[in-house]
Amino acid sequence: MALHSFERETTFGWDDSTDICQCITFNRALDRKLQSYCKEFPDLFKQCSEQVYEGVVEGHEYEFPKKFITLRKPTKKKREMTEEQKRAVAERLKKARQKKEKNKEDNI
Numbered sequence: 001m002a003l004h005s006f007e008r009e010t011t012f013g014w015d016d017s018t019d020i021c022q023c024i025t026f027n028r029a030l031d032r033k034l035q036s037y038c039k040e041f042p043d044l045f046k047q048c049s050e051q052v053y054e055g056v057v058e059g060h061e062y063e064f065p066k067k068f069i070t071l072r073k074p075t076k077k078k079r080e081m082t083e084e085q086k087r088a089v090a091e092r093l094k095k096a097r098q099k100k101e102k103n104k105e106d107n108i
Helices: 028-040 083-107
Strands: 010-013 020-025 046-053 056-065
Touching: 020 028, 028 046, 028 056
Parallel strands: none
Antiparallel strands: 010 020, 020 056, 046 056
16 A cells, blocks of 8 residues: 555755765655656765565665755745736736737748
């Protein structure tokens, strides 16, 4: 039986004595991304082991330089648009699409 979504966790670990980060992930999207990094950058990314659950490979452990881990400060909340502003944007977009379609027809 496959893991439930709340069981698909990811952990990152490192210590100050090394520049290597260990990542164990059961998240499918992150696992695919890290697998592609292992193929594209074999000198930097390494798959260390498979994480098996009930006889099925559900995740992997990876090692890579911890300099690739970053934390960013939160961004400002986007400005809320009024209904009038939303209608104006929709109208401009509609006109731009019509103009693009007309240009496409003229080029044919």
